[in-house]
Amino acid sequence: MKLLNDYKNKKVLVLGLGKSGYAAAKLLQSMGAIVTVNDRGDLSTNEHAKDLKASGVHVVDGGHPLDLIDQSVALMIKNPGIPYTNPLIVKAEEIGVPVVTEVEIAGRLSEAPFIGITGSNGKTTTTMLIGEMMKGSNFKPIVAGNIGTALTSVVQKATNQNVIVAELSSFQLLGTRQFHPHVAVVLNIFDHHLDYHGTVEKYAAAKARITKNQTSEDALVFNADSERVLRFIADQSNATKVPFSLKGRVENGAYVADGTIYYRDEPILKCEEMGLPGEHNLMNALAAVAAAGVYGVPAKYIADVLRSFKGVRHRLEYVDIIQGRTVYNDSKATNIIATSKALHAFPGKSIVLLAGGLDRGNTFDALIPDLKKAPIKAVLLFGQTQKKLLDACQKAAIPVIKEVANVEEAVPEAFALSKPGDVILLSPACASWDQYKSFEQRGDIFIEEVNKFR
Template sequence: MKTLNRFKSKKVLVLGLGKSGYAAAKLIRGLGADVTVNDRSDLSKNDHARDLKATGIRVVDSGHPLELLDGIDLMIKNPGIPYTNPMVQKALELNISIVTEVEIAGLLSDAPFIGITGSNGKTTTTMLIGEMMKGSNYAPIVAGNIGTALTSVVQKATEENVIVAELSSFQLLGTREFHPHAAVVLNIFDHHLDYHGTVENYAEAKARITANQTAADALIYNADSERVVTYIAEKSRAQKVPFSLKTKVADGAYVSEKVIYFKDEPIMKADEMGLPGEHNLMNALAAVAVAGVYGVPKQHIADVLRSFKGARHRLEYVDVVQGRTIYNDSKATNIIATSKALHAFPGKEIVLLAGGLDRGNTFDALIPELKKAPIKAVLLFGQTQKKLLDACEKASIPVIREVENVEAAVPEAFALSKPGDVLLLSPACASWDQYKSFEQRGDIFIAEVNKFR
């Protein structure tokens, strides 16, 4: 890890004590900074807060007092805290530099970065790239939005490693000098507009992933996405490596006659992949393009695509129980993710479990997908139950049941299905109305399914 004097004796405020805040605070403190951590929650019983205090870091909880900004040189903000937060607004007024831990990690890392962003498919693609890069001259470390703070891994990463980082728009918006050697942009949909305001602002945040790249770097991008091309690829200075499901892109990755290619060299048959669904084929092409750029042998790339079964909670194959094939797609927290999941099982009838946090949107955009998909029944729960009920009725779903939660939905799903069917949890909503996280929701789903073994 690089040791930079730029943080020595600087007054740094870490806003939000999550995984990234904890790791960043410890790291910056070790580089000689005067660190204060602030969180709106009560941290009196928080182990991380106690540990930080033991190292001489000041911890202020239960609110965001503006006086903490007095004399502050740098704010390291939790990505999920919006810029409308009064503390952040005041910091902007005071011209205090505001970054996320991605920026700190990028400045300190000896290892190069492969950064992956997009509205959907980030986690699956990041994991695929991590597995493929094991066939390169680098030892990959997978981190970032996938669950491991980047500031915790840069301390052990060397020039022999490559950090494969899943990056959200929230994280990227707080970068200034971050410079990945390879940047991957999967897609841009109308997501997180409550945070960014407009799709243009959202795209600009995503574009930060390539803002500091040069011709010595690579931008791997979705040539089928007009927004990705217009907002990001056309403006990038990096070497451009496209991937496409629609077009033969000779300088990138594509599918032709059901075979996956990279730079016109065949890799494997597309139907041999371990992951179902056209959207996962697109994720695979992105990963193939990255691996191709790094010279990973074709056989290793193919082996990974055949054996990889997916990220946890992202169209995760669970098992066959009483003849039903079970998939946990709890990470499908929006309409687009669920739409893709519904078309991942050609020739199979689906019992769908859906619902969750109401963010104010309707589900009209889901209606055409519900009509096209082979759905025999839907179980609805959570705050969006009535809105989804309306969409399902408009889509003429034959059986629609309202249930209290996932726990109640699983036995109903078994009762309404037969051997050969797919039972799919793909909520199209966030989980926070009834569960702490989409992970908890998915784990509960699997636990309830296991009762039918």
């Protein structure tokens, strides 16, 4: 880690005590900053809060007092999910206090170069693939970021012999200023998080920050099949362009031709040999191939990873074949696009779909064409969106539609409505918070219930 004096004896306010807030507070205090942590929740029993207080960090909970911000504060580090309409952030920006996310701090302090991965869908799978592929070179990858490990915790141990492979959300990127990955990967841009960003243009602008500070000595790996990625990001970038495409040969990049994955015209492996199902995972694989290729990872090792990699927990995760049914846990499919992709991952197989969850105000009409096209035998619906999904399924003429209380009740119904050779798929198209603490808990419960039928 670079030892900078930038923060010594400077007042820093950390807004939001999550994983990233805790890691950032610890790191900045170790560098001599005078740190205050603020969270609107009750932190009286929070172990991280107790640890910070014991080490001398000032912790304020139960609200956001405006007097925490004045011109004596040198920096605010915000939790990515806190909107910029928060009164403390509004005041900070009004009086000129810089507001960043921990990604910015990690980028300034890291000795290790970054591979940054962003996009509306596929980030986690692509990040994990790149991490596995990088093990096949002389680099020592550290996988972190939006995938679950705070970047400010990993930069403390990273050296110039490492590469940090970082999953980055639009929320995280919006709070960057000088962040400069050596390789930036942009997968796609869909109409996501518009309740936060306001418009797709602003959402894309947040994503574009991943390449804002890149030069021709850096690489932008981008989806050449996405008009939005081209228009909003690739066309504006100063980096060396490394495209990937499912539609055929691209110059200096990764592509599919005649059922084979290529990188810079070198064959890597047949598409049918991939360990992950679905066209969307083929696109993720191309992005990973291109990013690893930039670093010179041998083609043989890239191919070995693509054959052996079976997926990320809760992202179209293969569970097992149970009573002849092939079971997949796609609990991380918290939006329509993710579920749409999952429905097309099993050509020729009849699907029993489990879906539903938190109501964010949207309809599911956009899912109707996919519901019609996929060979769906039955759908089991639960959660707040049950009635909205019921309407979409009826319009799609799904032959069997059942409403159930939750995932626990859906699983036995799924076995009853399916037969050997069918696919049982949990792909909710919704967030989990109406009934479960997280999509991880929802997926774990699904697997527990499924295992009762072994």
